[in-house]
Amino acid sequence: MNKQIIFSLPVKDLDKSKAFFAALGFSFNAQYSGENAAYMNIVDGSIHAMLMTEPFFASFIDKPVIRATDGNEVIICLSCESREELDSLIARASAAGARIPHPPEDHGFMYDQGFEDLDGHLWNLVWTEAQA
Template sequence: MNKQIILNLPVKDLDKSKAFFSALGFTFDPRFSGENAAFMNIVDGTIQAMLTTEPFFKSLIDKPVANAKQANEVVICLSCESRDEVDSLIAKAVAAGGRTPHPPEDHGFMYDQGFEDIDGHLWNLVWTAPEASC
């Protein structure tokens, strides 16, 4: 069995969140989705996210749900295959209602920029030159 990473993210409006991430090119698996959650493929077979309505998310934990627009617990970082892919995903995120919390950072061997989704979760997109990879 291949290992997978599945993020669980609370969202205020499941349909709006699905539309936002669909605009970035992410897909959803209806087999694992319903009225309270949507299973999103970020990198097929290895990285997915379960977008859950806040009330459903709250039923899974014994602490309050953090308001990601006011405080952050995590930054989700995704590697990209090129600078163009970073820029393209950022442009799609902004066009779909997200925002960029900082300008792109170009270190020559590494290029990154982040976006905040419509629920306030932070995503960082990074390209690293092949010669700089581990």
């Protein structure tokens, strides 16, 4: 069996979140989606996110849903194949309504920048040289 990473994120407005991530080039699997959740393909076959309405997300846990705009527990980091891909994703995220908390950081062998999605979840994009 092919191992996969699937993480769930609470979202305020599912349709707006789907439009935001579609603008970044992510696709959705209708077979595992519905009115309360959308199964988003980040890296086909291996990494996915389940975007869930806040009430639906809350039905899976016994603690309150914390709004990511108020505080963060994780940063989701995705690798990019090039600096250009990273810059393109940041530009598309910004155009779709993301907050860009800091300028890109260039360490020579590594280049990174992040964005905050519509619900305050932090995403970091990173490119590293192959030999690094």
